[in-house]
Amino acid sequence: MEAKLTAAAELAETNPAAAAAQFEALIVSAEASEDAVKVKESAIYQLGEVYAKQGEAAKLGALLTNLRPFFATIPKAKTAKIVRTLIDQVAKIKDSLPLQMTLCRESIEWCKAEKRSFLRQRIQSRLAAMLLESKQYTEALALLAELLTEVKRLDDKPLLVEIFLVRSPRRCLGIPGGGQGPGP
Numbered sequence: 001m002e003a004k005l006t007a008a009a010e011l012a013e014t015n016p017a018a019a020a021a022q023f024e025a026l027i028v029s030a031e032a033s034e035d036a037v038k039v040k041e042s043a044i045y046q047l048g049e050v051y052a053k054q055g056e057a058a059k060l061g062a063l064l065t066n067l068r069p070f071f072a073t074i075p076k077a078k079t080a081k082i083v084r085t086l087i088d089q090v091a092k093i094k095d096s097l098p099l100q101m102t103l104c105r106e107s108i109e110w111c112k113a114e115k116r117s118f119l120r121q122r123i124q125s126r127l128a129a130m131l132l133e134s135k136q137y138t139e140a141l142a143l144l145a146e147l148l149t150e151v152k153r154l155d156d157k158p159l160l161v162e163i164f165l166v167r168s169p170r171r172c173l174g175i176p177g178g179g180q181g182p183g184p
Helices: 002-014 016-028 034-054 057-066 076-091 097-114 117-133 137-154 157-167
Strands: none
Touching: 002 016, 002 034, 016 034, 034 057, 034 076, 057 076, 057 097, 076 097, 076 117, 097 117, 117 137, 117 157, 137 157
């Protein structure tokens, strides 16, 4: 499998469509050994990069949705990393904010159904930042308030800091450098 991954990676620069097909074949293969899972994970990241470079946000969204059965077979931390990375790759595509918000909402619902609170909280924080960016202040602040209550109870310091930075008044008001300390 690793040889196929290397071949697909080399092909990604010259023929992205063919490389994408090879990455997809690797991802859906039936192998489940530890090495196969590592190769699949790498193929997912590289396929996401190919889609991001091609500007194919819809395919990235579909990839995220189609991977859910695979997520049940790997550790939750690895799943969280993959989901967050794919959402980051969608963010690289110009004018993809509405799709990012849709993907975040769908992922939050999936996390609730699968009882993946760690990932859900991080995606909710990211969604709140996107809502603020798109000037949907009421919804963003309501989401942050709900998330803040839950995270305080769990005592997750890094996420608390992230939430406070997202929620800071400077960021909400669109002042440059919002949430990054004293201004000029």
